[in-house]
Amino acid sequence: xxxxxxxxxxxxxxxxxxxxxxxxxxxxxxxxxxxxxxxxxxxxxxxxxxxxxxxxxxxxxxxxxxxxxxxxxxxxxxxxxxxxxxxxxxxxxxxxxxxxxxxxxxxxxxxxxxxxxxxxxxxxxxxxxxxxxxxxxxxxxxxxxxxxxxxxxxxxxxxxxxxxxxxxxxxxxxxxxxxxxxxxxxxxxxxxxxxxxxxxxxxxxxxxxxxxxxxxxxxxxxxxxxxxxxxxxxxxxxxxxxxxxxxxxxxxxx
Amino acid sequence: xxxxxxxxxxxxxxxxxxxxxxxxxxxxxxxxxxxxxxxxxxxxxxxxxxxxxxxxxxxxxxxxxxxxxxxxxxxxxxxxxxxxxxxxxxxxxxxxxxxxxxxxxxxxxxxxxxxxxxxxxxxxxxxxxxxxxxxxxxxxxxxxxxxxxxxxxxxxxxxxxxxxxxxxxxxxxxxxxxxxxxxxxxxxxxxxxxxxxxxxxxxxxxxxxxxxxxxxxxxxxxxxxxxxxxxxxxxxxxxxxxxxxxxxxxxxxxxxxxxxxxxxxxxxxxxxxxxxxxxxxxxxxxxxxxxxxxxxxxxxxxxxxxxxxxxxxxxxxxxxxxxxxxxxxxxxxxxxxxxxxxxxxxxxxxxxxxxxxxxxxxxxxxxxxxxxxxxxxxxxxxxxxxxxxxxxxxxxxxxxxxxxxxxxxxxxxxxxxxxxxxxxxxxxxxxxxxxxxxxxxxxxxxxxxxxxxxxxxxxxxxxxxxxxxxxxxxxxxxxxxxxxxxxxxxxxxxxxxxxxxxxxxxxxxxxxxxxxxxxxx
Numbered sequence: 001x002x003x004x005x006x007x008x009x010x011x012x013x014x015x016x017x018x019x020x021x022x023x024x025x026x027x028x029x030x031x032x033x034x035x036x037x038x039x040x041x042x043x044x045x046x047x048x049x050x051x052x053x054x055x056x057x058x059x060x061x062x063x064x065x066x067x068x069x070x071x072x073x074x075x076x077x078x079x080x081x082x083x084x085x086x087x088x089x090x091x092x093x094x095x096x097x098x099x100x101x102x103x104x105x106x107x108x109x110x111x112x113x114x115x116x117x118x119x120x121x122x123x124x125x126x127x128x129x130x131x132x133x134x135x136x137x138x139x140x141x142x143x144x145x146x147x148x149x150x151x152x153x154x155x156x157x158x159x160x161x162x163x164x165x166x167x168x169x170x171x172x173x174x175x176x177x178x179x180x181x182x183x184x185x186x187x188x189x190x191x192x193x194x195x196x197x198x199x200x201x202x203x204x205x206x207x208x209x210x211x212x213x214x215x216x217x218x219x220x221x222x223x224x225x226x227x228x229x230x231x232x233x234x235x236x237x238x239x240x241x242x243x244x245x246x247x248x249x250x251x252x253x254x
Numbered sequence: 255x256x257x258x259x260x261x262x263x264x265x266x267x268x269x270x271x272x273x274x275x276x277x278x279x280x281x282x283x284x285x286x287x288x289x290x291x292x293x294x295x296x297x298x299x300x301x302x303x304x305x306x307x308x309x310x311x312x313x314x315x316x317x318x319x320x321x322x323x324x325x326x327x328x329x330x331x332x333x334x335x336x337x338x339x340x341x342x343x344x345x346x347x348x349x350x351x352x353x354x355x356x357x358x359x360x361x362x363x364x365x366x367x368x369x370x371x372x373x374x375x376x377x378x379x380x381x382x383x384x385x386x387x388x389x390x391x392x393x394x395x396x397x398x399x400x401x402x403x404x405x406x407x408x409x410x411x412x413x414x415x416x417x418x419x420x421x422x423x424x425x426x427x428x429x430x431x432x433x434x435x436x437x438x439x440x441x442x443x444x445x446x447x448x449x450x451x452x453x454x455x456x457x458x459x460x461x462x463x464x465x466x467x468x469x470x471x472x473x474x475x476x477x478x479x480x481x482x483x484x485x486x487x488x489x490x491x492x493x494x495x496x497x498x499x500x501x502x503x504x505x506x507x508x509x510x511x512x513x514x515x516x517x518x519x520x521x522x523x524x525x526x527x528x529x530x531x532x533x534x535x536x537x538x539x540x541x542x543x544x545x546x547x548x549x550x551x552x553x554x555x556x557x558x559x560x561x562x563x564x565x566x567x568x569x570x571x572x573x574x575x576x577x578x579x580x581x582x583x584x585x586x587x588x589x590x591x592x593x594x595x596x597x598x599x600x601x602x603x604x605x606x607x608x609x610x611x612x613x614x615x616x617x618x619x620x621x622x623x624x625x626x627x628x629x630x631x632x633x634x635x636x637x638x639x640x641x642x643x644x645x646x647x648x649x650x651x652x653x654x655x656x657x658x659x660x661x662x663x664x665x666x667x668x669x670x671x672x673x674x675x676x677x678x679x680x681x682x683x684x685x686x687x688x689x690x691x692x693x694x695x696x697x698x699x700x701x702x703x704x705x706x707x708x709x710x711x712x713x714x715x716x717x718x719x720x721x722x723x724x725x726x727x728x729x730x731x732x733x734x735x736x737x738x739x740x741x742x743x744x745x746x747x748x749x750x751x752x753x754x755x756x757x758x759x760x761x762x763x764x765x766x767x768x769x770x771x772x773x774x775x
Contacts, residue, residue, distance in 0.1 A: 088359020
């Protein structure tokens with residue numbers, strides 16, 4: 001499942017922010033930017049209101065980097081977090097190309113915090129709190145394929161209203177938050193990121209070499225040892241023979 | 255006598271570092287990472303990852319390099335270096351593990367990667383390799399302990415598996431030395447183009463070998479001063495030659511990689527990053543490479559110490575660049591004193607433990623022992639080298655501060671923020687889209703409850719806009735806050751209900767009836 005966020009429809013009322021806070025039991029306030037206590041936010045970019053939250057990538061970077069699989073992609077597309085596993089290495093915060101996960105820096109039992117797509121609601125068959133609260137339909141919930149079709153239709157049917165770019169269609173290999181806008185996304189604080197690959201591939205291409213490195217390396221090193229060891233043996237033998245020979249010759253010459 | 259007089263001074267310094275460090279640790283474990291560091295969501299990895307982990311692991315690379323040289327390549331002449339480098343590596347890894355306890359948010363869960371798997375994670379692989387390699391190092395070092403204790407059968411057992419152990423150590427090191435570079439492959443936009451490269455893992459591996467070898471040279475000189483042990487000139491020369499070869503490969507590859515990625519121009523654009531790049535490659539690799547090449551076999555030992563020190567400094571700078579100064583948002587981060595203090599504790603502990611181990615175990619082979627006083631040019635101290643390296647870093651800091659930062663350069667290229675009118679569509683059927691009527695909580699002396707209707711308020715406006723009231727006057731949580739008193743509601747509603755724009759919220763001034771809003775019970 002996914003979000004379609006039409007920035008031309010957002011009036012910036014922040015109903016989504018509030019609904020999110022209520023649904024997830026987050027303390028009020030601090031609604032100017034994403035933080036550990038604000039999982040969706042309206043950013044103001046020169047008159048354009050930009051709803052931000054976790055993009056729930058199709059192939060999520062955070063899920064791939066987590067050493068203990070605390071972050072998981074569910075069958076409902078939501079990227080969720082199991083705080084009982086998390087060791088706090090903060091690689092997810094480091095790696096996320098959208099800089100979404102936040103940390104409880106001043107806690108002695110800190111957690112990674114981010115939008116979880118209201119996973120408990122999805123499991124009950126409901127839509128996320130933010131889209132349910134949106135009064136203008138700027139944030140819409142639905143199947144990713146259907147929302148992509150709808151986004152394309154909106155662009156085609158409203159000439160001049162949108163730029164021809166669905167942010168999230170190919171960004172980071174595709175995300176479950178699809179954005180429509182009237183101005184280029186780079187002007188709205190959206191990061192310009194790789195569209196030709198998913199991020200997990202960048203490290204997996206190296207990691208998957210591991211078995212070959214171990215096997216080839218192991219055999220190679222053992223082989224090297226055998227060669228050098230044998231050489232030393234032969235050298236010793238030769239030295240011994242030469243010594244014996246020299247002794248024999250000495251005796252013979254006597 | 256002169257030596258004795260110096261001892262208390264060193265011990266005082268050690269005690270001071272440990273005390274300050276203990277206080278910093280207390281801050282860390284009672285106040286969280288935020289209290290003990292300047293890390294934040296925009297810059298989640300800093301000094302501890304960059305210095306303690308990346309530099310710590312890298313400088314310990316001498317351990318596996320020398321082990322491979324002595325036991326796999328059977329170059330027995332390097333045997334005297336093998337035990338000190340093994341000890342350095344073992345202590346290094348122990349301290350890296352200790353640093354991780356400080357750096358990760360939930361240190362009691364340090365073991366989680368061993369039981370909760372995610373084979374797709376580089377961090378998972380690093381965690382396993384570092385754990386296994388620390389075990390291997392402990393086993394590789396154990397003969398020294400068994401020798402000391404006179405335990406024969408464990409000694410025989412270890413010796414029987416020593417070769418497989420060394421090979422396992424080399425493989426594990428190859429994997430995680432390079433994997434520390436792989437960690438950063440996931441941040442193609444955040445890491446500056448001078449360092450981000452698809453072959454970063456290979457660079458990490460090769461540079462770690464060069465740094466590990468140089469570290470062995472540096473250590474041998476320090477040992478000759480402190481423990482009256484020294485390496486033969488021939489052995490040092492061999493280490494230097496190997497460093498030259500590895501460094502040569504490394505530097506050539508770095509430039510070839512920059513050229514093939516089309517990023518070479520970044521090195522010639524004046525920026526903080528290009529200054530740091532040239533400091534790292536120019537002074538930390540090219541310069542020592544050339545100097546060592548030019549000196550040839552007649553190299554003087556104190557010069558060799560200086561060149562090796564340059565290589566180590568260049569290596570440290572490389573890891574700092576990849577993990578911190580080459581990162582986006584570096585402008586928002588500078589390590590807090592607590593971060594440095596805790597790192598200093600680990601470095602100090604490393605030195606102290608090394609000294610203790612040397613006194614307890616036969617780290618240096620007997621043959622190397624040189625009578626005090628006959629060591630390396632009586633009283634020689636590498637003052638010049640240390641001053642040169644320190645001066646170099648000061649100059650570097652000044653130059654970096656003069657150069658434009660990455661944020662400034664990127665801001666110049668950044669498109670202007672958007673300015674446009676919104677295409678807000680009519681809300682449609684208000685009853686469908688609007689929130690339900692809100693019953694405002696009544697105080698004790700309320701003349702009757704007030705029910706607020708979004709629909710009514712929108713119907714009375716000429717232009718439908720939520721922002722007329724939200725978020726300035728009424729925060730979205732306003733109606734749900736139980737602590738608001740009647741007067742606050744009167745004031746807030748009075749923003750519009752002032753008797754001019756709309757009916758007044760204060761009845762006694764305008765004679766407006768309370769019942770306009772308050773329903774009688």
